[in-house]
Amino acid sequence: MSDFVQLVWNEMLKIYLRVSTWILLIFLVVISPTMLLLMHMSGYSLGAHQAIEQSFTMYFLVILFSLIIASDSVAGEFATGTIKLLLIRPWKRWKILFSKFLSVALFTLVLTLLFLLVISVISYMLFPSSSSALFGDSEGSLFLLLLYNYIRALLLASFAFMLSALFRSTALAITLAILLYFAGNIITPLLHAFLQPKDYWIVKIFLPTNLDLTQYMKNPNGLFGVTSIGWSLMVLAVYFVIFMLISWWSFTKRDVKA
Amino acid sequence: MDHSSTRNTSGTETSSSSSVPSANVKSADHMDSSPRLDAILPAGSELPVVQFRGVTKKIGSKTIIDNLTLDVPRGRVFGFLGPNGSGKTTTIRMLVGLMSITSGDILIEGQNIRTHFEEAIAKVGAIVENPEMYKYMSGYQNLMQYARMSPGVDKQRISEVVQFVGLGNRIYDKVSTYSLGMRQRLGVAQALLHRPRLLVLDEPTNGLDPQGIRELRDYLRALSREEGTTVFVSSHLLSEMELMCDTVAVINGGRLVDVRHLDASTTAADGAGVKMMIRFETDQPELAAQLGGGGLVSGSSWTIAADRQEIARLNALLVNNGIAVYSITPIRETLEDQFLAMTREGERHE
Secondary structure, three states: OOOHHHHHHHHHHHHHOOHHHHHHHHHHHHHOOHHHHHHHHOOOOOOHHHHHHHHHHHHHHHHHHHHHHHHHHHHHHHHHOOHHHHOOOOOOHHHHHHHHHHHHHHHHHHHHHHHHHHHHHHHHHHOOOOOOOOOOOOHHHHHHHHHHHHHHHHHHHHHHHHHHHHHOOHHHHHHHHHHHHHHHHHHHHHHHHHOOHHHOHHHHHOHHHHHOOOHHHHOOOOOOOOOOHHHHHHHHHHHHHHHHHHHHHHHHHOOOOO | OHHHHHHHHHOOEOOHHHOOOHHHHHHHHHHOOHHHHHHHOOOOOEOOOEEEEEEEEEEOOEEEEEEEEEEEOOOOEEEEEOOOOOOHHHHHHHHOOOOOOOEEEEEEOOEEOOOOHHHHHOOEEEEOOOOOOOOOOEHHHHHHHHHHHOOOOOHHHHHHHHHHHOOHHHHHOEHHHOOHHHHHHHHHHHHHOOOOOEEEEEOOOOOOOHHHHHHHHHHHHHHHHHHOOEEEEEEOOHHHHHHHOOEEEEEEOOEEEEEEEHHHHHHHHHOOOOOEEEEEEEOOHHHHHHHHOOOEEEOOEEEEEEOHHHHHHHHHHHHHOOOOEEEEEEEOOOHHHHHHHHHHHHHHHO
16 A cells, blocks of 8 residues: 555645645735835834734735635545546545645645745844844744644634535635634624623634634633633634544545536 | 466456345345455356446435446456436446445455445546546646555556557646547556556547547557456447447446347357348349349349348349349448337336
8 A cells, every 4th residue: 555645745746736826825925024014114113023923913814825725625626527536546535535634734834834934034134123033032922823823724724624525616615714714803803892791601612712822822811711722722623623524524425426 | 468367366256147136235245355255156257357236326316226237257348338317427436436336236356345445446447537637737747646646656657658548748748738639548547557457437438539539449459458457438329339349238227228249249140040131232123122032122222131141142143134233231230229229128118
């Protein structure tokens, strides 16, 4: 039996051999630093480290691009019909699905690291005043910021991946995934403003309110004061497992009619 | 050569009559491993490459395939013929594991596609409908994708296959620049990479020009003859099947209607004692009909039923009576006529 790594390599090639992927990467490199440029032009005096932290506002680009790739991962093969040649290889379907998910998770990681690289370089170029070393005092906080954002991107990507496997339509998967992402961003502050404390059980299990783990960097009890980092991680894990189960069922149990 | 060594190494033999009736389908589950087949089944004939055993496919309340039992013998080009919507593609999708089987079993080289998917499918190369490839990759990159997924396929094997289908240097071009004929060749190449024992092609001539069809036919013949590969090919084109296949199974409305050996049916018609329609083209067809004792006259031709001996006798009779005979043509009932008759019958039953 050939190596599972080969399967993941195949899936990575399917992502990186496309022109459209490189357009996304170029976009990310060009647009991520816009925030830094604006701050620089309006004469903010920041340390490079602060500038990097501020730049994470632009992380939504990484999430968006991850959603695009995740949505296409399974559905794209159904749209082009290549799924038929893929599934008649001596590999069980769940292994092929797993290799696809790994390629998506790795792509999100690549985007995240590229993002970090770009904003770090630009931050040090535009705000050289700071004498602190790159990961000086707040090395831990920057790492956490990166990790929390990556977890959020990964969870949204796994949601898009599930939709991709479930509906076998790239367009539908992208639309619904982006909808969840933006609706979540809008609903969370609304809930914060209007929800009565007796109804806070909703935010404890609601996905969008648990997605942003950076809330615990400001307050260990979270935005609503009723959750904790451990709680949110557990909720996210449950959602992740549900997404994976639905993906698995859609991909392995259903007939291929494409 | 290859073919016969294949038989010996497989070592598993069964008789074609061993197909399990649909009532016993459940029990077939635990007798799908070849060692056990070896032990239980009588020697004397070899294991069919594919065994369909009471295969049924239902989608909702609709029965798409109804209790299909069929053996595909080794080393043949086996045609699977039926009009559109008869269940050919569904059967092929079940065969390669793209669709689930509602009841019954499909065994490939004795391995059950449901319970031993990886083992069974490793012996199969297939194109299901159109050969859809990753268009943004080159032909070679596409082949590498599949090479990585099958054990024992190296670069040497890839160039062998590329040479066999005659793609040459175009293999390094993006698939998006390929013509349909070239995509078909690439499709054949990906199906052959891992040296499958069984090649499954679903409507392979769809959209191909006559040259492409001829090339494909030549590949299939070469494969079956030189490598002993069994080819299972579906089509609704009868003329194609006649040229390509040794054996044809006819399916209609999800049911197996007939299985026939093409070479046998045509040679039997040439044998003595078998009457067929013979058309004599002459200058005096009416006189010929009078002398020959009946028959049908139209234009310059006279048609009558006769066997081999009678043809010679009639010809001598005409010539001796001063009638010029320009040509003598047997009118064979083509597979097409038989096929249409069979499928019409199938419809009446429903």
